[in-house]
Amino acid sequence: MRLRWGRRSRRSAAQATVEFAVVAPLFFLCLLASIDAGLWAVQTSAEVAAVEQAARDAASAAAGPLSETAPDARTVVADIGQRLRQALFGTTVVAWCDPTRRDACGFVSCPASPGAVQAVFGPRVVALCVEVDAPPPCAVTAPAAGCGDSPMVTVRAIGYVAALVPPGFGAGTEAGEIATDIAATTHSLRFAP
Amino acid sequence: MNIPRRARRRHSNAQAALETALVIPILLLLVCNFIALMLEISVQQQLDSAVTLAAESRFQATESSFDPPGTMCCPDARCCNGETGAQLQTGGIPTGCRYAAESFYGTMRSFGSLLTWHLQPLCTSGGDSRGAPSAPYPASPRGSEVSCDVGSVAPDGNAYPGYLDHALNPPSGLDVVICDATASLDFGDTPLAWGVFWTPTLHAHAEVLPPPFRQ
Numbered sequence: 234m235r236l237r238w239g240r241r242s243r244r245s246a247a248q249a250t251v252e253f254a255v256v257a258p259l260f261f262l263c264l265l266a267s268i269d270a271g272l273w274a275v276q277t278s279a280e281v282a283a284v285e286q287a288a289r290d291a292a293s294a295a296a297g298p299l300s301e302t303a304p305d306a307r308t309v310v311a312d313i314g315q316r317l318r319q320a321l322f323g324t325t326v327v328a329w330c331d332p333t334r335r336d337a338c339g340f341v342s343c344p345a346s347p348g349a350v351q352a353v354f355g356p357r358v359v360a361l362c363v364e365v366d367a368p369p370p371c372a373v374t375a376p377a378a379g380c381g382d383s384p385m386v387t388v389r390a391i392g393y394v395a396a397l398v399p400p401g402f403g404a405g406t407e408a409g410e411i412a413t414d415i416a417a418t419t420h421s422l423r424f425a426p
Numbered sequence: 427m428n429i430p431r432r433a434r435r436r437h438s439n440a441q442a443a444l445e446t447a448l449v450i451p452i453l454l455l456l457v458c459n460f461i462a463l464m465l466e467i468s469v470q471q472q473l474d475s476a477v478t479l480a481a482e483s484r485f486q487a488t489e490s491s492f493d494p495p496g497t498m499c500c501p502d503a504r505c506c507n508g509e510t511g512a513q514l515q516t517g518g519i520p521t522g523c524r525y526a527a528e529s530f531y532g533t534m535r536s537f538g539s540l541l542t543w544h545l546q547p548l549c550t551s552g553g554d555s556r557g558a559p560s561a562p563y564p565a566s567p568r569g570s571e572v573s574c575d576v577g578s579v580a581p582d583g584n585a586y587p588g589y590l591d592h593a594l595n596p597p598s599g600l601d602v603v604i605c606d607a608t609a610s611l612d613f614g615d616t617p618l619a620w621g622v623f624w625t626p627t628l629h630a631h632a633e634v635l636p637p638p639f640r641q
Contacts, residue, residue, distance in 0.1 A: 248442070252442055252446070255446070256446060256449075256450075259450060259453070260453070263453050263454065263456075263457045266457050266461065267457055267460050267461075270460055270461040270464040270465075271460075271464060273464065273468075274464035274465075274467050274468050277468040277471075277472075278467070278468060278471050281468075281471050281472050281475050282471075282475070285475045285478070285479065285533075288479065288533075289479075289482075379497070379501065381491075382521075382525075383486045383487070383525070385528060385529075385532065387532055414535070414536060415472070415536060416532060416533055416535050416536075417475060417479060417532075417533045418479065418528065418529050418531075418532025418533050419479045419482065419483050419529045419532075419533075420483040420486040420487075420525045420528065420529060421486065422486050
């Protein structure tokens with residue numbers, strides 16, 4: 234049987250549509266994955282540089298002759314928050330402090346996981362926190378191990394950064410985010426009393 | 427030759443299927459390798475950061491400060507690499523080396539499952555920019571992910587030279603601290619293994635000058 238030109242053209246168009254329907258989602262998935270990988274690398278790079286600088290600043294601030302206390306998370310956010318916000322598109326940068334308290338930071342240790350940040354501040358939030366591991370005081374009779382050490386300061390950027398992740402594909406609990414946990418640790422100088 | 431229409435249609439369908447079968451794997455291969463490249467860049471930057479902070483931390487201990495026997499690097503889980511459980515015995519080596527290791531392990535927490543470390547002595551002395559080799563301290567742990575070349579003065583008065591960089595302050599050179607870390611990035615345990623067939627070796631090197639008040 235001979236097909237007419239119109240029928241054949243309709244069949245060809247249908248075939249093209251089916252091919253497009255099969256290939257297009259895969260193509261867009263690959264495109265999104267590539268863009269997202271690039272974005273993620275930029276964001277991670279900014280986080281690494283920022284927490285490294287923050288750890289250095291916090292260690293310096295803790296090493297003053299009049300102060301042995303490292304700055305809290307809010308001071309660190311004031312220090313590096315601006316440069317982080319420029320790189321973390323669509324992500325909120327906050328200090329890891331109790332949002333219900335105004336006087337003090339409230340949270341002493343860093344969140345255990347990115348999920349803990351999401352539980353307090355919601356999705357697509359990166360929290361900056363500071364931990365100071367102070368050495369034990371040196372007793373005269375039986376000094377404890379490491380009692381003369383200089384304090385160790387750790388700054389972490391932890392949470393979920395915004396990403397082009399479709400629903401069901403993300404490492405986060407919600408679509409459009411990827412978990413991040415970047416740390417920088419350094420020793421600070423302690424002046425003799 | 428005149429091909430019948432039905433055969434031509436089948437031929438066209440087969441050609442489309444073949445094109446798709448060729449293009450999709452190539453597309454996926456490109457995407458996998460692009461993601462792997464982005465991952466490599468991120469890990470390299472984290473490694474650079476960890477090694478730099480490690481080298482800087484050495485100066486937070488005095489030159490004559492040595493760890494007493496039984497001291498361990500990373501007694502606190504927060505400063506160790508939780509995945510490898512690295513615990514380094516640092517008794518008898520300069521305290522600055524332990525500080526360097528603690529800073530390194532504390533910073534290099536991410537991407538641990540992707541990295542295979544090239545282990546080396548934690549603390550070495552000697553060596554210069556003209557190629558003279560460095561030697562590990564006698565008590566230095568051998569299986570560390572980071573290695574630092576530092577100078578020190580032991581409690582018995584024995585002086586260990588640091589790394590001499592002749593490019594700085596020529597021709598006599600300047601005593602500096604250098605730290606190195608090397609690791610292979612292995613994608614074998616990730617979905618990227620499907621299309622990534624290379625295993626890059628990442629290396630980070632940091633050289634730090636002593637602060638002015640110590641020179």
